[in-house]
Every structure is written in C-alpha cells, then in structure tokens.
Amino acid sequence: MKGLVLLLGLAAVAGLAVRGGDALQQPVVPAVFVLGDSMLDVGNNNHLPGEGAPRANTPFYGVDFPGGPKATGRFSNGYNIADFIAKHLGFERSPLAYLVLKSRNYLIPSALTRGVSYASAGAGILDSTNAGDNIPLSKQVRYFASTKAEMEAAWGTHRVSAHLANSFFLLGIGSNDLFQTNPKSPAEVAALYATLVSNYSTAITDLYGLGARKFGIINVGPVGCVPRVRVLNATGACNDTLNLYAAGLAAAVKSALTELAPKLIGFAYSLADSFAASQASFTDPQSVGFVSSDSACCGSGRLGAEGLCMKNVTLCPNRDTYAFWDSVHPTQRAAELVAQGAFDGPAQLTTPINFKQLAHKRY
Numbered sequence: 001m002k003g004l005v006l007l008l009g010l011a012a013v014a015g016l017a018v019r020g021g022d023a024l025q026q027p028v029v030p031a032v033f034v035l036g037d038s039m040l041d042v043g044n045n046n047h048l049p050g051e052g053a054p055r056a057n058t059p060f061y062g063v064d065f066p067g068g069p070k071a072t073g074r075f076s077n078g079y080n081i082a083d084f085i086a087k088h089l090g091f092e093r094s095p096l097a098y099l100v101l102k103s104r105n106y107l108i109p110s111a112l113t114r115g116v117s118y119a120s121a122g123a124g125i126l127d128s129t130n131a132g133d134n135i136p137l138s139k140q141v142r143y144f145a146s147t148k149a150e151m152e153a154a155w156g157t158h159r160v161s162a163h164l165a166n167s168f169f170l171l172g173i174g175s176n177d178l179f180q181t182n183p184k185s186p187a188e189v190a191a192l193y194a195t196l197v198s199n200y201s202t203a204i205t206d207l208y209g210l211g212a213r214k215f216g217i218i219n220v221g222p223v224g225c226v227p228r229v230r231v232l233n234a235t236g237a238c239n240d241t242l243n244l245y246a247a248g249l250a251a252a253v254k255s256a257l258t259e260l261a262p263k264l265i266g267f268a269y270s271l272a273d274s275f276a277a278s279q280a281s282f283t284d285p286q287s288v289g290f291v292s293s294d295s296a297c298c299g300s301g302r303l304g305a306e307g308l309c310m311k312n313v314t315l316c317p318n319r320d321t322y323a324f325w326d327s328v329h330p331t332q333r334a335a336e337l338v339a340q341g342a343f344d345g346p347a348q349l350t351t352p353i354n355f356k357q358l359a360h361k362r363y
Contacts, residue, residue, distance in 0.1 A: 027090035028359050029168040031115035032082075033212070034094060035140045035203075036172035038121030038329060040082040043073025044135060045121045047099035052133040054121040059311040060298050064319060064332055073097065075121060077297070077319050078332035082117060084339030085170055085216065089359055091115075098143050108154050111147050115167065118143050124177040125199045137173055137203050141210075148210055164211035165266070165363035168355075172218035174200070174253070178245050179223060189245065193252045201256050208264050213363055215267075216355045217257070218342065219250045221274035225282055227296045227305035228327035236294060236303060238282070243275075250275040254351070270350050270358040272342040288337060290323050297322040297331060 034040050038054065045053045055073065056062075062071040064078035074080045079087075082094035095115035101107040110116060120135035127136045135143070151160045177196055183189045204215065223229065223246050224239030233239065254271055261267050285293035297316035300307030305327040307313060316322050320333040330338065343355040 025090045029089055029166055029214070030163050031111065031113065031167040032086050032089060032091065032095055032170060033115050033144060033167060034082050034117040034119050034170045035137060035144070035207075036082075036119040036170070036218075037123045037134075037176055038075045038119075039080065039218070040094070040117065040119035040170065040172050041073060041075065041097070041121045042080065042082060042094045042117050042119070043097040044099045044117065044119060046073045047097070047103060048120075048134070050133065054133065056121070060309060060313070060315060063315070075326065075329040076332050076335060077325050079335060080332075081172070081218070081330070081335045081338050082119065082170060084336050085168075085343065085355065086115075088339060088343040088356070089168055098147070107147060108150050111151050112155060112163065116144070116147055119172075122176060123173060124180070125174055125196050125203070126177050129177045129180050137199070141203050141206050144207065145210055161211055162363070165213045167212070168214050168216060168359055169207060169212045170216045170218075171204075174220040174249060175223045175246070178220065178242065178249065181245075183245070189248065192245075193249055196249060197252045197256045200253060201260055204257075204260065205264070208267055213266050213268060214358050214361060215269040216272070216342070216358055217253075217269060218272045218338075219253055219274050220246045221250075222246055222282075225294075226328050227294060227299070227303045227324055230294055231301075231303045231305040231327075247275050266363065268353075268358055268361050270342075270353050270355050272350050272355070274338075285323060289321065289333075291318075291321040292316070293323040295322070296324045296327045298326050303327075 045055050046057045056075045057071050057073055059071060062074065063069045065072055079093065086094045091114060095117050096110060098116050098118045101110050101116060118135065118140035122130040122134035123136050124130065125137050127138055181192055183192050222238065222243040224242035229239050229242060230236045257269055257271055282293050294303060296304030297319050298309035298313060299305055300313050309326040319331050322331050323334045325331040341349055345354055
C-alpha cells in the first residue's frame with residue numbers, strides 16, 4: 001500500500017476550492033505514462049498472481065466511480081490522482097493498467113493514443129519493498145521498455161521517438177519503502193536515502209534513455225500522518241520520526257533532480273513538494289473543505305484504521321468532507337485537490353515549473 005499523505009496542502013496553500021478538470025479538452029500531450037504505487041494504480045494489481053498482492057477489487061472501493069459503483073482497482077471511492085492529472089491533460093481519465101491492456105491485446109493502440117499505467121499498489125523504489133506482491137519500479141521501467149519496442153514495430157522508430165518526447169510521464173513512489181524500513185542510526189538513515197535516491201535516479205535516467213523527456217513527479221509526503229500510522233499512537237498524533245524520514249527523502253530527491261537535469265539534454269521535470277505543502281491541511285482541514293483529516297471514511301474502529309475497507313463497514317456520511325478514504329489513501333475529492341495543486345498551483349508548490357507548464361513544453 002502506498003501511503004503518502006496527500007498533496008492536500010497544495011490546495012490549502014493555493015487557496016483552491018473549486019473542482020477542476022471536469023470538462024474534457026483537446027489533449028495537450030499525445031499520451032500519459034504512469035509509474036508508481038497505489039496512489040496511482042488503476043488496476044494492475046488485480047491481475048497479479050497470488051493472494052498477497054494488495055487489491056482494491058471489492059466494495060466499497062469505487063462506490064462513487066462515475067457511471068455507477070465499480071471497484072476498478074483504484075484505492076479510492078472514485079477517481080485517483082492519476083485520473084485527475086490525466087483529466088487536466090485533456091484525457092477522460094488515467095490510461096488503463098498495463099496488465100489489463102495486455103490481457104485485452106490492446107497495449108499498443110492505447111500506448112499510441114492515450115498511454116499506459118504501470119503503477120502497482122505496494123510498489124517501492126527498492127525491489128525488496130513488499131517483494132513478490134507488486135510490480136516494483138525497476139520492473140515497471142522494464143515493462144515500459146517492452147512497450148516501446150512493440151510501439152516501434154507498429155509505428156516506426158522516428159514517430160515513436162517524437163511521441164514519447166512529448167508525452168507526460170507521471171511518477172509517484174517512495175512511501176512504501178519508508179513504511180517497510182526502520183533505520184536505527186543516522187548512518188543507517190543516510191545509507192537508506194543514498195540507496196533510494198540512487199535507484200530512483202537510475203529509473204528516471206533509464207526512462208530518459210528510452211525516450212521520456214517530460215517528468216511530473218509527486219514527492220513523498222508525511223507518511224507518519226496517515227490513519228494507519230496515527231492509530232498506533234494512543235493520542236492519534238502523527239509519527240514525527242516517520243515524517244522526518246519522509247522529509248529527508250523528499251529533500252534528497254529534490255537535490256538529486258537538480259543535479260540530474262543538467263546532465264540529460266532535453267530533460268524537463270516538475271516536482272510537486274507534497275511534504276512541505278501538506279502540513280497546512282492537518283492543522284486547518286476546514287480550509288480545504290474537510291471535517292476530518294485524521295480518520296478513514298471507509299474502515300472500522302478508532303480513526304477508521306483498525307479494520308479494512310470492505311462492504312460491511314459503515315461509510316462516513318459525506319465522502320467529500322474526508323481527506324482519507326481508507327487508512328492510507330486519499331478520497332476522490334482529496335485526489336482532485338492534489339491534482340489541481342500540482343497541475344496549476346503557484347511556484348512554491350512545484351519546482352522548477354508546475355505540471356501545466358511542463359505539459360506544454362514541445363520537442
């Protein structure tokens with residue numbers, strides 16, 4: 001499961017209160033390719049073998065999905081962050097999951113006209129994170145490489161090169177690595193950051209080598225504030241130590257991207273700083289229309305985090321007033337605010353440009 005808290009503060013800082021991306025427009029990029037964890041997964045894990053893979057394929061997941069209740073593999077009551085980013089880019093929703101497209105023999109048509117999602121719930125930057133129960137980042141990159149080879153066979157190298165250079169690559173990953181690690185000393189923390197940043201940089205560089213140029217990256221947020229973590233504290237407070245780890249990783253990723261950019265000709269990125277921005281939403285949730293920013297809408301027990309989100313639980317009365325859908329993931333409304341802030345927020349929310357400015361770059 002993913003977890004990072006939300007980019008809710010993006011909306012809080014930007015003063016965003018209106019719903020965005022509802023009206024379809026002409027796509028501003030030829031396709032969207034998504035890599036990450038459960039915050040972006042749209043059904044890959046439903047097609048993984050074995051019982052251990054986290055799946056969102058049962059009610060009440062998808063209870064508010066447009067067109068009627070439907071558990072689509074999204075860890076949400078409806079749309080997730082990838083859907084709203086795609087909507088802002090002019091698409092109906094996130095591209096379909098890679099494993100879904102493979103099962104329908106529709107991978108290449110989608111890759112050439114809309115994109116592909118490789119995101120997988122539980123995935124980490126490290127292959128060892130929740131090993132065997134997800135598609136880790138390195139494997140997601142390999143799946144993209146395979147997709148590109150098939151695209152070139154169907155469309156030719158030159159056309160595919162232009163297609164990928166102008167496509168939008170959305171990445172969001174890292175929180176699962178923090179959930180699963182427990183460094184004991186400053187040296188262990190430093191070693192963890194070094195390994196995570198090295199692997200992340202390698203994945204981004206590999207994608208660049210395969211033709212990607214425009215990277216919209218959602219950085220890790222305060223994982224110590226999700227209900228699943230809060231419930232372990234008698235007072236329901238955030239876990240400050242876990243948040244410090246997240247802040248350190250976010251800073252390390254930001255620094256790595258700054259160093260990487262000059263080395264890769266044509267490389268462009270927008271980094272959404274979910275950690276720094278999201279703090280405001282926990283101190284003043286009402287500022288973004290929430291009555292709760294510490295409890296799960298779908299769950300049971302204290303903070304809704306002591307039981308799983310399933311059909312027999314009692315849902316919160318108004319999903320749009322809760323920041324969290326289950327014990328880790330944002331509601332559809334929270335995801336919408338995340339996407340709005342990242343896409344069109346002011347300079348202090350994204351660096352060095354926002355997602356909208358990135359999308360409009362041309363190669």
